[in-house]
Amino acid sequence: MNIVQDLKSAAVQAFASAYNINVAPDSIQVNETKPEFEGDYTIVLFPYVKELRKSPDEIGNAIGAYLKESYNQLVQDYNLIKGFLNLTITNSYWLGFLNENYTNTSFGNGVNTNQKVMVEYSSPNTNKPLHLGHLRNNFLGWSIAEILKEQGNTVYKTCVVNDRGIHICKSMIAWQRFGEGKTPQSEHEKGDHFVGDYYVKFNDAYKAEVKNLVANGMTEAEAEKEAPIMKATQKMLLDWEEGNEEVRALWAKMNGWVYEGFDATYKAIGSDFDKTYYEHNTYLLGKDWVEKGLASGVFFKKEDGSVWIDLTADGLDEKLVQRKDGTSVYITQDIGLAELKAKEFGIDRNVYVVGDEQNYHFKVLKLICQKLSIPAADGMYHLSYGMVELPTGKMKSREGTVVDADDLVAEMIQIAAQKTEELGKVADFSTDELNDLYNTLGLGALKFFLLRVDPKKKMIFNPEESIEFQGFTGPFVQYTHARIKSILRKVGELDLNIDAPTQLHPLEIKLITTIEQFPSVINDAANAMDPSGIAIYVFNLAKIFNSFYAELSIANAETAEEKALRVKIAQLTAATIQKAMHLLGIKVPERM
Incomplete structure (x- = not known):
């Protein structure tokens, strides 16, 4: 219906x-x-x-x-x-909808579309831990995947880990020089944090060397090229590419530390993947497509031997796909990986959750894949999102000024504990129940705040504002769900199979009509690749319920018919809130 x-x-x-x-x-x-x-x-x-x-x-x-x-x-x-x-x-139409759905656990589900969709998100580098920007990426990717599932698609969640290259070697060379054999275990530190510290140490040492060389007569440009620590890093990268056993062993050890750290963070924030691709396995992909593109006339070779594609007729420009020395560039391996994904999973659509600084890259990638007839090329979609900033401004990982994902999650849970204890309504909770509640509220506040904004917009994240129990926040919606559950527990078991009143109150109609729109809201969010519509919807639903409950009693309704009707409305409201919040990756408590 x-x-x-x-x-x-x-x-x-x-x-x-x-x-x-x-x-x-x-x-x-x-x-x-x-x-x-x-x-x-x-x-x-x-x-x-x-x-x-x-x-x-x-x-x-x-x-x-x-x-x-x-x-x-x-x-x-x-x-x-x-x-x-x-x-x-008519009232009878709304009552028919209510009776059909108040116990319907699949309400909101779409019809099976027989489409296979891959959502790629997170894509971290193994030279630093996840930060606030990664959180927006992870929450967007996970939510869109769940929304697409709800719409009736078969969805695969994937992650591409950038685990090779000059940035990784910077952390490695810094650990060799300054690590003194320390490990995450010896320092009681998460592996990704441990390695990230050495990335910052590299930058500090590099800047000091450049400053010293400039003081001794070099130009800044010359000093940046000649700094010993940078030259050592470049050599390490060449050694890695040539398969040097010692360098490869160090690379594997340090990446192993980081993977353990990532896994812990993913578990804490609720991110999961059906498959993880690693750049060291994929960076050579796409070279065959260079030859095929040359043979078909899609690519052309310049006099220096480099290979390009001319996209000026498509409103873009010429794009390098292979250097003159025969090495590939990022877009080459992305072409190869796009083909690999399509072959492995038979996908119809491929959604890339990547920041808006890569808008041009993904326009070019899709055009190239279409011209090469890569499977599922027409279904490639870049879910572009804006930068997240703090009230204090932008973050820079190489300078150690990023907001660490783990630290932020811990801070959110701490704020949730503080604000909950100030309300003083959890005296009967056990320690485990309290910890679970604080975790649910803290993460819920964080996810809701980051997802309530259109992905394309830049945003400023304010931890204190995000966790208020009133206003456009996750805790407000979570509190409303817990409130409904408390009301239903007090009411107890009722015979709901009785005739409804002939007249409905405007607030009863308003709640039912708002709930009826939920499947359309999911569909719109899926089509727009934008979870913010669901966040806005569930917030409005919670507001309407609170207005409804402030004016109309459930437990003390005047007649048995009114009581049964309002219990059904409350049950369906709670179930809809729970499903909507799940689509945002947020748990809702039974009590708080």
Whole structure:
């Protein structure tokens, strides 16, 4: 049951009966009626004026009268306002929806589309721990994957770990020089934090060497090239690429430390992957496609031997795909990895969750893959998102000024504990229950705050603001869920199979109609690749429930029929909040 589709189908019959014309259901525009007008849903009449050669009011009266008479279980009444047909939906329709769904655990699920979608997110470097920007990436990727699942797709979550290259060697050379044999175990530190510290140490040492060389007569540009620690790092990278056993052993050891740290963070924040790709296994992929592209005329070779593609006809420019020395560039391995994913999983769509600084890269990648006829190239989508900043400004990992993901999660849990204890309503909780509650609230606040904003927008994250129990926050929604569960526990078991009241209160209707929109909200979020619509929706649903409960008692309803009705509404509201929050990766407590 879907009110918009039902109204479109009924309107099709109305146009056929009144004017003997066939109107496609999807061409009929149905919107929620504006709050200042009477009615629930509105049909826009202007598209039919020219074809029918009649005034909007004449068309509206004909369609409205037909719906009221022939679909009297759906349409109770109608009115016309300047070309808009406003329809009031019958109580029986809303009660039918409620009775059909208040125990329906699959409410919101889409129909199986038989599409396979891969969502690639996280993509960290193994020279530093995850930070605040990675959190937005992980939360977006995980949420979009779950939303696409709910829409009826088969979804695969993947991660590409950037575990090779000059940045990785910087941490390695710094550990060789300054580590003195220390390990994460000896320093009682997470492996990713431990390695990240040496990345910062490299930068400090490099800047000191450059400064010293400049003081001795070199230009800054010369000093940056000649700094001994940078030369040693470049040599280490060449040794790695040539398979030097000692360098490879150090690389494996330090990456192992980082992987353990990543796994702990992923577990803490609720990220998971069906497959992880490692750059050291994929960076040579795509070389075969260079030859195929040259043979087919997609690529061309310049006089120096480098290979390019000319995308000027597509509004872009020329793009290098292979250097003159025969080595590949990032986009080459991305081409090869795109083919590998398609072969391994048979995907129809490939969603890349990557920051907006890579917008151009992904435009080029998709165009190249389409021109090379790579499988699923048409289904490539870059879910671009803006930078997250703190009130204090931007972060720089090489200078050690990033906000560590682990530290931020710990801070959020601590703030959740402090604010919960200030409310003083958890005296009967055990220590384990309290710890679980603080973790649920802290992570919920963090995820909700990062997901409530359109991904394309930059945002400022304020930990204190995110965890307030009032306002547009995760804890407000979580508290509403816990409140409903508390109400239902107090009410206890009831016979809900009794007739509903003949009249519904406007707030009862408002809750039911808002819940009925949930599947459409999920569909819109999936199509837009934007979880913020679900965050806005579930916040509004929680607000409406609180208004409903402030005015209408459930436990002390005047009649058994009203009590049963409101219990059903409360049950469906709680289930909808729980599912919506799950799609954002957020748990909701049973009590708090």
